[in-house]
Amino acid sequence: MDTSAHNLKNLFAQLGLDNSDAGIKAFFSQNTLPSDMLLAEAPFWNQGQKHFIEESLREDADWSEIIDELDARLR
Template identity: 70%
Template sequence: MDTSKHNLANLFAQLGLDNSPDQIAKFIDKHRIADDVLLCDAPFWNEGQKHFIQESLREDADWCELIDELDAMLR
């Protein structure tokens, strides 16, 4: 059972990304996706990250809200 606090920094850590506020801002500035591209299909994810996003959304996991928030930030 996952009991970690779910916030944007922890989502980045879960994805294996640098989760400092500065690096999160840089990631969002650098990685933009078109409105017609699903977040999980963005070209910058590796297979593990893509799978985590897909599974979390499919299972309506606790991470869904933050994944949706990240999705909106990348548009």
């Protein structure tokens, strides 16, 4: 069972991304999404990241809320 805090820093770690403050800032400065694209369809995800996002949202998992925040910040 996943007992980690579900925040942006831990989501980045879960996705295998640099979760330092500078890494998160760089990610948002380098990546954006058009309003009509699903988050999981973004070209910057690998297959594992895409699967994690899709599954978490489909199952309304604990990560869903912070994934929604990530989605909003990429718009």
